[in-house]
Amino acid sequence: xxxxxxxxxxxxxxxxxxxxxxxxxxxxxxxxxxxxxxxxxxxxxxxxxxxxxxxxxxxxxxxxxxxxxxxxxxxxxxxxxxxxxxxxxxxxxxxxxxxxxxxxxxxxxxxxxxxxxxxxxxxxxxxxxxxxxxxxxxxxxxxxxxxxxxxxxxxxxxxxxxxxxxxxxxxxxxxxxxxxxxxxxxxxxxxxxxxxxxxxxxxxxxxxxxxxxxx
Amino acid sequence: xxxxxxxxxxxxxxxxxxxxxxxxxxxxxxxxxxxxxxxxxxxxxxxxxxxxxxxxxxxxxxxxxxxxxxxxxxxxxxxxxxxxxxxxxxxxxxxxxxxxxxxxxxxxxxxxxxxxxxxxxxxxxxxxxxxxxxxxxxxxxxxxxxxxxxxxxxxxxxxxxx
Numbered sequence: 001x002x003x004x005x006x007x008x009x010x011x012x013x014x015x016x017x018x019x020x021x022x023x024x025x026x027x028x029x030x031x032x033x034x035x036x037x038x039x040x041x042x043x044x045x046x047x048x049x050x051x052x053x054x055x056x057x058x059x060x061x062x063x064x065x066x067x068x069x070x071x072x073x074x075x076x077x078x079x080x081x082x083x084x085x086x087x088x089x090x091x092x093x094x095x096x097x098x099x100x101x102x103x104x105x106x107x108x109x110x111x112x113x114x115x116x117x118x119x120x121x122x123x124x125x126x127x128x129x130x131x132x133x134x135x136x137x138x139x140x141x142x143x144x145x146x147x148x149x150x151x152x153x154x155x156x157x158x159x160x161x162x163x164x165x166x167x168x169x170x171x172x173x174x175x176x177x178x179x180x181x182x183x184x185x186x187x188x189x190x191x192x193x194x195x196x197x198x199x200x201x202x203x204x205x206x207x208x209x210x211x212x213x214x215x
Numbered sequence: 216x217x218x219x220x221x222x223x224x225x226x227x228x229x230x231x232x233x234x235x236x237x238x239x240x241x242x243x244x245x246x247x248x249x250x251x252x253x254x255x256x257x258x259x260x261x262x263x264x265x266x267x268x269x270x271x272x273x274x275x276x277x278x279x280x281x282x283x284x285x286x287x288x289x290x291x292x293x294x295x296x297x298x299x300x301x302x303x304x305x306x307x308x309x310x311x312x313x314x315x316x317x318x319x320x321x322x323x324x325x326x327x328x329x330x331x332x333x334x335x336x337x338x339x340x341x342x343x344x345x346x347x348x349x350x351x352x353x354x355x356x357x358x359x360x361x362x363x364x365x366x367x368x369x370x371x372x373x374x375x376x377x
Binding site: 015034037043050057 | 229237238242246261274286
């Protein structure tokens with residue numbers, strides 16, 4: 001069949017027959033379509049058709065399920081790693097200046113959990129008439145928190161510093177907390193030493209610091 | 216769809232557009248409907264890029280898809296035409312007037328003919344508008360137009376128990 005000899009009408013009829021379900025040779029049909037396209041040009045150029053397709057018919061860009069799955073798996077892995085990191089027992093912190101100072105004078109090493117925002121400023125070792133003391137200073141916005149350890153080989157319980165002092169039972173013994181001109185002072189006995197804390201803290205904050213040293 | 220897949224589909228579109236359009240125009244008559252059939256065909260290609268790229272003969276694959284799209288368009292068109300002619304056939308001759316008067320579906324369908332859904336389907340069926348033309352007339356996107364037409368068909372089907 002010589003398609004070139006066929007009229008546009010005949011070519012159209014051939015294509016119509018194929019579209020209607022007649023089993024025609026696909027290559028022949030394609031050739032007929034190409035010929036008809038040459039003879040009856042379309043109103044739009046292919047590039048215009050493509051632009052129209054992009055504007056009105058192209059499916060919206062969807063995130064493929066595989067990609068969602070990959071992101072979800074990645075997020076789960078990150079959560080797992082973070083969770084494990086949080087659950088894992090933390091390695092002992094490197095000894096800070098206070099710990100090293102306490103160790104240098106033979107006092108039990110201690111590391112108070114100071115309230116949030118307090119930054120370490122200095123540590124001082126003082127020898128007063130043969131009794132050694134170690135004090136560490138922390139600061140937050142001008143407010144000072146001092147933690148002092150006094151050498152005390154007697155290791156007896158400290159007496160109440162005043163009648164107004166609040167008695168606070170800790171895991172390591174009795175602690176007395178006194179309010180003095182807007183600041184609090186806590187004192188108690190540890191094994192081999194006494195401890196005093198001074199600072200502009202709330203009662204809860206002070207008890208938390210005490211707890212961190214007596215637990 | 217990756218950038219590479221998109222580029223290959225575009226290449227195929229540009230090289231096959233004219234013969235595909237000529238084929239669709241021969242089958243569907245109106246240029247706008249033929250254009251829409253080609254666009255719908257490539258919409259399917261974009262939804263199945265792996266299948267398209269894996270085809271031994273991509274041109275033949277696209278041509279087959281176009282055939283299905285055309286068959287589907289014809290099926291929908293025929294169903295809609297049946298909808299408008301069914302009541303005419305079922306109506307008593309005296310209700311239709313003399314043989315010189317063409318039966319008017321708007322009169323036969325009464326209140327239903329006043330509905331938006333009826334008018335929408337009638338424009339597609341009798342005036343053979345493409346979805347793009349209808350969507351431009353309504354000032355909405357093609358996909359929104361398709362949904363509206365689908366809902367209109369459902370509405371009429373329920374009302375007429377077709």
